Amino acid sequence: MADYILEMHHITKRFPGVVALHDVSFKVRRGEIHALVGENGAGKSTLMKILNGVYQADEGTIVLNGEETIIRNTTEAKAKGIGLVFQEFNLVNSLSVAENLYINRLPKRKGRIDWKAINREAQEFLDSLGFNFKATQKIEQLSAAQRQLVEIAKVLALNNSLIVMDEPTSSLTTTETEILFKLIENLKKEGISIVYISHKLEEVFRLADTTTILRDGEVIDSAPTATLTRDKIVEKMVGRSVDTEYPHRSCELGEVVLKVDNITRNGLIEDISFELRRGEILGFAGLIGSGRTEVAEAIFGAEVYHEGVIEVGGKKVAIHSTHQAKDEGIGLLTEDRKETGLVLDYNLIWNITITNLNKVRRRKFISSKAEMQLADQFSKELNIKTPSLKQYAINLSGGNQQKVVFAKWLFSDVDILILDEPTRGIDVGAKYEIYQLMNQLAEQGKAIIMISSELPEVIGMSDRLVVLSGGKKVGELNREEATPEAVMSLAVSN
């Protein structure tokens, strides 16, 4: 028998414009718990999607149990004994736990489904795992944590020899996490191998025999966990130089324009407070799901907040809707420009002017001439490359689309701009233009909140950093304090 249950050799995967994985080799021993860590976008998920047949590697080979194999799709991965526990739930909410467990292989008796047997077997199985809910309960009656456990049970029911768990504890409470850890340790005793992806380093130290660190699509290190320290891992996760990629800006900060006091949105964010000054770029750092977007949506009135006070320009405001936020001078550039930032079927003129149609009205009615002129002015200022303003937004490149979103919000004349992942999915050149634009705006006296999952970017651009973790503010760092290590260590702290 081979020592390794899984060997992935020299895997390279390219997507248009990016190399997601470069010459990655990853080996999992039989019966070990192998942690895979890295920043958002380091390539962990891509690697696991290749293992699961969702993507095909451009180069490299996969060896399972000593035999070279090709995995073309998820069904093949399942047949080869690879189980995956995803962060997102793939459960049917209106069906019972038992039905979800047996959904593909309902036992039949005399041509009919034997419900009694299913429910009994499912219950026995759940009990053996130590899960404290009934097999006959509907998924929609379960908490998020219990659903995650069902998701895990679903994979365990398949007798896999290799199980990949992607952030399995992100929605679990301490009690359930303990149950899961015991389960994982039992699986290990039975000789089942586990790939454990997590941002929580305590879990890695508690569980993993081996840890592999990915950064920018490359393996930085792979070593027995015992030989690593927390600081070493963090350093290796982020260890690139943060310097001249970001244009320099020097400007005086003005008065406080936005003050957020103990904003709470039940279950998502808790007691978030911060101040934002004129001319400042305030960075929001944290991992995916840490609550950054939720804070932005609450301030912009897109979602309710249950407690807390927002002050704009020293005045207390109650923001219940997005147009109210806009009236108060707050704009939000959403993280999803294709779905919510733009209407892709409309031309650039419509997309730019929509935030402030008052400006294009002449004698109370929209003037297409005024609209054309103003849109033209903004698109020239932002250097949007398009053959015509009548072009549909969908035909523009990602970078140019993002500039249109900027134009749209500059057109609205708001003073406070919240940028949610402003450089996501755009090329390096366009990124630099966006950075310059942000600096210009700050110099003109706008106040900017920048949410970014790219650590170097958010550190390089911000005057000050707020770090969120698990829906709470876990730290505030000034420029000098904000080293990648310090930010990352806060981001994984809650």
Add this chain to the structure above:
Amino acid sequence: MESKENSARKKKIVSFLREWGLIFAIVIITLVATIIRPAFLSGKNMLNILRAYSTIGIASIGMAYAVIGGGMDLSVGSTISLTAVITMLIINNATVATVAPASAALLALLVGILLGALVGAVNGAILAVVNGRMAESFIITYAMQIVVGAIAQAIVKGNFQAAQYRSGLFKQFGMGFTPVLFMIVVAVVMQFILVKTKFGRSLYFLGSSMKAAKMAGLKVKQVRFLAHLICGMCAGLAGVIVVSRVGSASVLQGQNYELDALVCVAIGGTSLDGGSGSILRTVLGVMVIGFMMTALNILGVQSNAQLIVRGTVIVLAVALDVLNKSMKLREVAQ
């Protein structure tokens, strides 16, 4: 390479049909019908067609607002019935009480429009509260259709109401060119609102993506409410004119109007997904149906066959829309 040329040609044909198809269809129908029955082209017949379809036209213009905003209104038929019944009651009572016919007619017109506005406002308010889109508007306005229909039924107690007057301003509403004039005025005003006001532009964004509209800081709820309010007003006006034209009112007066209006909107090239469309095209869509049905009548085609033709035209119109959309997507993918 050949396939590329082919697809380019196909794209040209489809976009040409989208641009000129409606006018083209009206011309073809007129030509064919006139060759077989020259009387089709007479001024009298033309006016008849326009007048007969003016109320569907007005209802369709209102429906276009609901559809562009990403919803629909199935209560249009019942709203027309209700306004028809109430209008008739007002006019008859006024005649008995010898109120000046002109003031009675204006009162009936006002009440009719307000009644429609009320029904629309209830639709709009509910949809605004539940953040409804297509599916919700389908259910809620269908429920409204049932409720409003029942109210109309209760008011006339199932009876058919005949007019108790012979002349006067009210009669004028449905005579000669007046209904057509109503439709033209409504069309011009509504097209203007759609193209030239903040509300009109917001309506397009709302229909295209409610989420994007919200994230652009638009007053999503208010726009949704207004769209349905306007749709109801148009139905109310249509109800008044129907009664005047027909000279009687019953609870079945508006039956199927909502579906006819939806069909006209769809034939007029307004995507049932919301976010696009125009009032001018909607009116042209109404005229295509009007010319076609009249031609079939004049040519003596059996009524069952007429329905089959009508169904076929609807399918073709929607197919053209789908084709156009898929081509646009393919263009983007290339």
